[in-house]
Amino acid sequence: MSGARQTAAALVVLTLAGCMPADVPPPASAAITAPVAWRDGATGSATIDPHWWDAFNDPKLTGLIERALARNTDVLSAAARVQEAQATIRLARSAALPTLDAVGGGQRQRTLGGTGAAAASTALQPEVQLNWQVDLFGRLSRLTDAARLRYVASQADRDAAALAVSAEVAQAYIGLLALDAQLLVSEQTVTSRAEALRLAADQARVGYTSQFELTQAESEYEAVQQSIPQLRFAIQAQENALSRLTGDLPGAIVRGRNLRDFSLPAVPVTLPSDLLRRRPDIASAELAVAAGDATLASDRAAFLPQVAISAALGQLFVNALDYDPVTVWSLGGSVLAPIFAAAG
Numbered sequence: 001m002s003g004a005r006q007t008a009a010a011l012v013v014l015t016l017a018g019c020m021p022a023d024v025p026p027p028a029s030a031a032i033t034a035p036v037a038w039r040d041g042a043t044g045s046a047t048i049d050p051h052w053w054d055a056f057n058d059p060k061l062t063g064l065i066e067r068a069l070a071r072n073t074d075v076l077s078a079a080a081r082v083q084e085a086q087a088t089i090r091l092a093r094s095a096a097l098p099t100l101d102a103v104g105g106g107q108r109q110r111t112l113g114g115t116g117a118a119a120a121s122t123a124l125q126p127e128v129q130l131n132w133q134v135d136l137f138g139r140l141s142r143l144t145d146a147a148r149l150r151y152v153a154s155q156a157d158r159d160a161a162a163l164a165v166s167a168e169v170a171q172a173y174i175g176l177l178a179l180d181a182q183l184l185v186s187e188q189t190v191t192s193r194a195e196a197l198r199l200a201a202d203q204a205r206v207g208y209t210s211q212f213e214l215t216q217a218e219s220e221y222e223a224v225q226q227s228i229p230q231l232r233f234a235i236q237a238q239e240n241a242l243s244r245l246t247g248d249l250p251g252a253i254v255r256g257r258n259l260r261d262f263s264l265p266a267v268p269v270t271l272p273s274d275l276l277r278r279r280p281d282i283a284s285a286e287l288a289v290a291a292g293d294a295t296l297a298s299d300r301a302a303f304l305p306q307v308a309i310s311a312a313l314g315q316l317f318v319n320a321l322d323y324d325p326v327t328v329w330s331l332g333g334s335v336l337a338p339i340f341a342a343a344g
Contacts (some may be wrong), residue, residue, distance in 0.1 A: 019145030053170055055265030060169075060256030061173050064246050065166045072165045078158035085151035092147040096140040098132035127314020127328065134307040144300035146291045153287035160280035165245070172242045177259040179238055183231045186224060193221040305337040 049055065053065050069075055103126070111119045119243035135141055203209040240250040256265075276282055310332050315325040 052265070053166060055263075056170070057263045058173075058256040060254055061170060064173060064242065064253075065169045067163055067246040067248070068165050068169045072245075074159065074161045075165055078154070078161040082151070082154045084160050085147070085154040089144065089147045089151050092140070092144045095133070096135050096144065098130055101129045101131075103127050103129055103312075122317075122319055124317040125314055125328070127312050128289060130311045132309045134309060137301040137304045137308050139298050139301035139304075139306075142294050143303060146294035146298065149287050149291035150296060153284045153291065156280040156284035160284065163280060169242065169245050171236065172245060173253075174259075174262070176235065176238045176242060176253060177237045177255065177257070179231060180255065180260040183228065183235065186227050186231055189224045190221070190228065193217075193224050197221045200339075277333060303338060305335050307333065307334045307335055 051062075053062055105125045105127075106123065108120065108122045110118055112118055133140070197217045197220075200214045202211060204211060204214040239253045242253050243250050310330075312328075312330045314328050316328050317325050
């Protein structure tokens with residue numbers, strides 16, 4: 001009779017397991033065939049320094065980027081999300097571990113005895129309880145894998161935010177140096193145009209040139225002269241924008257080098273696939289897809305029976321604490337098999 005019951009229980013478990021959604025494999029069109037060789041023949045596996053802005057060899061630029069990374073709200077929010085994801089890993093991992101609880105219960109009651117006399121009794125029962133959900137089908141481990149992948153994805157999001165901020169600061173700083181160079185060229189041009197205007201005025205006064213050539217020299221001088229206030233205004237606006245990026249009040253920006261002496265780093269020779277692999281936004285998207293797959297596998301395992309084990313050990317004190325206590329214990333297990341869950 002016991003063998004028949006075991007067979008029936010096994011059939012019930014198999015029937016419930018059949019309600020689990022099928023694991024559909026990816027379509028053949030999703031497969032990627034890597035090329036044997038690239039058309040341009042690019043080879044190399046050069047690494048990129050995380051502090052790539054140091055290659056410009058400008059301490060002022062380095063200081064601006066470091067201040068921007070330390071104060072930018074987007075970067076700080078991304079770093080906080082990394083800590084949140086790290087805490088989620090610990091929470092998901094703890095779900096697969098046993099839990100140990102201390103429980104204390106007490107009761108005092110007054111009842112009537114068989115003789116009609118009232119009697120009072122006191123009962124105290126401290127005990128320790130152990131509960132453990134057995135990860136039989138890998139549901140909890142899949143949740144831990146998903147949390148770990150989301151944690152790495154949050155790190156990629158933080159790197160993407162830091163890369164965007166540092167690149168924007170570097171671009172703004174180089175643009176500021178370019179405006180300085182334009183202003184210097186314009187001031188030098190004003191000096192040369194002023195000398196040309198003086199020569200044209202002297203030649204026109206003695207009748208060596210016509211009035212048209214004098215007017216042309218005056219217009220060229222005035223055109224360059226008018227560009228200087230515009231460049232100075234553009235430099236001031238660029239400095240204010242750079243100050244906002246670094247979290248400072250609008251003000252002047254100290255330059256480390258001029259555009260002529262600015263050193264450009266060498267471009268590393270890498271494969272196109274390596275370049276895509278280094279992009280943190282692509283890495284974050286890839287990790288998000290992997291985390292979604294792990295979550296889907298955990299949801300599929302939720303259709304299977306869930307096994308839990310519980311145990312308790314304690315002592316029972318009745319009427320007096322110095323009374324010889326009675327040791328009480330319990331040991332049990334349960335199987336939860338989902339049958340029907342409505343989806344709204």
